[in-house]
Amino acid sequence: MTSISVSDFLEFLTPLKAQDFKSEKVDRFLEARWFSEDTFLPFIHFRDDTYGRNLVFRNNFFELAILTWLPGHRTPIHDHGDQRCWMMVESGELTFKNYEYPASDSAKLKPLGRAKAINRGTKVYIDDDLGVHSITNATQKPAVSVHLYAAPINSCRIYNEATKRFERKLLSYLTEGVWSPEGELIESRLCEPLLF
Ligand SMILES: [Fe+2]
Secondary structure (H helix, E strand, C coil), rough: CEEECHHHHHHHCCCCCCHCCCCHHHHHHHHEECCCCCCCHCCCCCCCCCCCEEEEEEECCCCCEEEEEEEEEEEEEECCCCCCCEEEECCCCCEEECCCCCCCCCCCCCCEEEEEEEEEEEEEEEECCCCEEEEEECCCCCCCEEEEEECCCCEEEEEEEECCCEEEEEECCEEEEEEECCCCEEEEECCCCCCC
């Protein structure tokens, strides 16, 4: 495994266009690489009430985010708005549960296989063709995961457990990376308002 920094990863990602993200380029790049210790440290911010979405970098074609999970934090079951999603567990353990992609907002949820726990070093891929899913930190320790989404989206559909229907939810970030034109990180700043 070659060790790469967040800058190495962005150097690979930023020249890519929509068509590249539909190819196997990302999978091939990630195949033999992993992130160097602490490279994502500036982007690791936890929140108490729910999991944290920390944006590293975003352009028209992709967004790279660090998600932070305290014990018990979970996402609702959600779709991916037609995007491709690569996810890597950086630390801790997260549990995935997949369901068939719903034919309509009120369609009954159909589980796909059993819930699966994944740890550091594991890569997972999902898109709407594969289904919808929820992610949970079912452990007693914090967890951190790296998410690459192509293309970026501002909302997705989430399953409302009370009404048993999918509904549209706006997505926001806890923090966002601010970069200089030369590609140096200036800061990872708190986003306002916090929607989700
Ligand atoms: Fe997801």
